Amino acid sequence: MDNLAIAHVLNEIADLLEIRDENPFRIRAYRNAASAVTDSGERIADLTDPALRQIPGIGKDIAGRIRELVESGQCRYHQELLAEFPPGVLDLLHLQGIGPKTVALLYGSRRIQSVDELEQAARGGALRGLRGLGPKKEQLILKAIDEWRRHAGRHLTPDAWEVATGVVDYLRDTSPHTTFDIVGSLRRGADTCGDIDILACGAAPDLMAHFVRHPHVERVLGQGDTKSSVRLRKGYQTDLRLVVPESRGAALQYFTGSKLHNIELRDRALRRGWKLNEYGLFQASDGTRLAGDTEEALYAALDLAHIPPELREMRGEIDAAKEGTLPRLIELSDLRGDLHMHTTATDGRDDVETMARAAKAAGLSYIAITDHSQALAMANGLDEAQALAHARRIREVAAQIEGVTLLAGIECDIRPDGQLDLADDCLAQLDIVIASVHSAFNQSPEEMTNRVLRAMECRYVDVIGHPTGRLLLRRDPYAIHVERLIAAAAQHGVALEINSLIERRDLSDAHARLARDRGVKLVISSDAHSVRAFGGLRWGVMTARRGWIEAKDVLNTLPLEALRRGLRRSRKGKRGKGVKA
């Protein structure tokens, strides 16, 4: 059972307890535990009971539930709750404006236990007479059902960024003296986001009216003087918050989140006799204002170093800020090269020279051209002879271009049995080899893990590409045991890739952090298939930052010669010396 499956059960327990109107703090405890499980790079199912209880938010009871879940596939507590409420009622919670109280009422008084039944009831007037459900609410329910059917779920963060900047541009037009910031999970650089959050600071009396008239608005969810929400087309909910400039720091902090990070900061303020909200930090006794103009001052007032947004996930950042041990996070400008890209030789759109010039223009001083190998027939993958011919071509182009060095590489498929798709003597003649899985995704954890470990035995494999194969919002990672992969990578000196493609971001932030902690070097790559794609490195860097990664953890921050020395093929170790001719 993987972490997400465990977290799912814990979240369902929380939802069911909430419908049953249980103690809100117990409910929160289950949600916190679910969040801790989701965020763990380690496989929770493999942890011993004491190790489990080490995780903040997991105590005696929940550790027991998790163990039961892992050992038997289910847990009685969860089953008992499900016996009380049919699983369909949980869907109702996802409707905008429907919460646990309403669900309890709907099920308790009308036995409504699915979205379809709710729709029928609302249409047929069967909700009339229920306390708190008037005609307006009835209409809202029908709208929410329609929207849920059309667009449920989250968005890739980079896609939402585009929409968000469009909205900000629109708002700026009429409020030139107001500052706008994109906040929430977007500012934290999360893989996916549930909505778009925008903070406005200034005196802008017409702002909200203007906001709800944005041409893409499908429905106004709420409109007040300081806060409004709309649904834009394609399911982009957008929240806008307005505060006076003096509160910008506190409002940025609040609206950037995460929620758990906010609660921790507010609790910290409380323990010191203060109160923290989106307007500032205040003395609890007399309301004296202590901070709030800037985020820096706010964190400082709480005796904390300023915490970069990407770290505000309650993954240890508060302690680190307290102790002054926050990492110096990698930045995009730290990257000197890009070690994964494709050209017209396989499935890329631009040729080697065009890619090289674009890379140079993007400020990179070296790149590796890594087209596909033969197994990827769909992408025109190269066999040994073609790969070597392509390498010669790359070196010819390299000789003609100044200011950027080209490495001749390959993204070599790892076949289902763990054999590499190209022979060793071919791989040996290249400058860099990425090995990746592109087939047979349904293998068991044992098969998949042994497959990749076997590929890593080859001394010419320098990097494992997109190590888990996940496609965000579309495909689960294949069943690879990431911690065994990390251990093997550490042993062989193989680097693990953080693939920057927005639907991959693979390794994930949590796994990248775990890999680094266990002595593995990382590579942040664009996997570019055209010249436009170098900009995507930004998202790989975001993932790295969320994983507490510093420049020194990443090979392609090194100057070229140091990078070459850092690649597995030239590292000295028990697997032998470099193999340069």
Added chain:
DNA sequence: GCCGTTTTCGGCCCGACTGTTTTCAGTCG
């Protein structure tokens, strides 16, 4: 249900907007 430079018991973040509430509960951020 979790947790502890204030605690092993007694706390647990704080505020905006909506609808039908006759004074505020529910939902959401």
